[in-house]
Amino acid sequence: MSSKILIIGACGQIGTELTTKLREIHGVDNVVASDINTRNLELVNAGPFVILDAKNFNAIKDCCISHKIDTIYLMAALLSATGEKYPMEAWDLNMNSLFHVLNLAKTKQIKKIFWPSSIAVFGPTTPREHTPQHTICEPTTVYGITKQVGERWCEYYYNKYDVDVRSIRYPGIISHKAMPGGGTTDYAVEIYHEAIKKGKYESFLSEKTHLPMMFMDDAIKATIDIMSVPSKDLTIRSSYNLSAISFTPEDIANSIKAEIPHFTITYKPDFRQEIADSWPSSIDDSVARKDWNWSHDFNLERMTSEMLTNLNKKYKP
Template sequence: MKVLLTGAGGQIGHDLIGALVAAGHQVVATDVQPRPASHANAGGAWAQLDVTDAAATESAFMEHRPQLVFHLAAILSARGEREPGLAYAVNQTGTWNVLEAARKAGTERLIFTSTIAVFGPVPGQGPGGTPGLPDPTPDDVPLLPSTMYGVTKVSGELLCAYYAKKYNLDCRGVRFPGLISAAMPGGGSSDYALFMYVDGVRVGRYESFARADTRIPLMYMPDGVRALLTLAMADRARLTRCIYNIAAFSPRADEIAASVTRALPGAKFTYVPEPVRQSILDSWPRALDDQTARRDWDWQPEYDLEAMTTDLIPKVRAMLARDPSLKAH
């Protein structure tokens, strides 16, 4: 299949390009930045594309005529709060540009990468009738995000449903939990989890910007990539919705620290909550209900927290050894 990725230079693109190439697809990876050194061996072709540029996006889609598109380009939650205008331009206008280009180029299917950040406290849904979210949070609750990232991702979900209905562009997507892999993260609020591994390995300690009792849904990247590929190939007739919750595990921050410490005895973790990112984390679901994805396209995660820790620590070591600039902190 001819496959085009936007925002392929990031954390997900790194693993997704390799998986698509290995599966025999003809891949064009695009990003606003040149191919990062970390992606040098991923395979496929590389083209520079800024999705905020409507004309350039249309012309890239007309040139490559992809049958399948993975739309990854985005500004993530923490950076989006620092630069809301940029987040709006990339996530909102950029998604519109990509959908328009896909429609005009005759793309059959587009995979959208949404997020748990579409959720936010709903009046009366928390404990004792306070604002909050059901635990676990199902697919369909009022979407009241508290960040520009979440606002633009809700809009992206709605645009996907609109293009599916109005133009028969087969848009489907997942709401990802915080994703963890051996790559430096891109400015998300779930970055504390990965830094427990990275700093645990490189300096034997980490001061978390999230409280010890912070609990959000997380997922190991191999499961995230498998989810994207499985949903992309799923039988349309079985799908009952456009965008699906998917879940793997929901540890507290101190449970992640305990898991890392079992693998790296002596590593020390402290907790100094940083107000902006902590309030974003507190507005998200503690766990997701993903039974519709399990039913419609047989979604099932393979990694729990302990399996992830066992697999990830050697990979973080290898990442730090490959790139000496990451060793200093």
């Protein structure tokens, strides 16, 4: 029998593409998309959709009952840069939505949960190079704090109540289909759009800011892969380190110049620079590669080619 899946926060950057892929795998009618609004009309009209507030426990519970949901992907969150502007809202959304889903699973109404963590759990005291799975986590952002605390609660609910919750620490995610939602790594999406539209870009991070990144296809692949693994094979119930490629704004600009020679970039670091400086420059994800055979497909050059090809179609049909 196929799973009945609910995606909370389906209109977000990752949720949009995750919904599409899960419907390809499980069938359109078996994947219910939900969000607090209907801004993404293409997704809203593509299959079952529910307007759902991730902070409303009863609404989530009723939705799960009426649609016979057994698996939840909780993708709703306020990200790092937006979270610094609205710290209490970030705490409220990021933490309470997780508790609601964990508590539903505690009653065995929900059989399996995916909840994304982030490299934001790390901080300036974390080893910056090849950051290990188990290391110091002293985040300096509200977003990072919510993810660190969320990891602890996920592991607690697994150990205490046998809740099958799975998680990965996303690096910066890059996609041509949906715009980013207020993260510190958003420059790596914006730069491609501006390269096509204007031939230039002003980066809010300095040219040598080296951060872990990932193309959306790899992020979706990782999310689906970890949810497909037998529970007994998973050794991490907080959140798995995940890695693909690491680069600087200068690196990504050079990869664009290889295809758009007239492209230029300038640098004007803002408050997001301090956030980026507190994060690792590369991640050791050997545990994920061992436990569930994680591997990435896209390097920087392939990602740039994919981004520019698809954005050219969007802006210059």
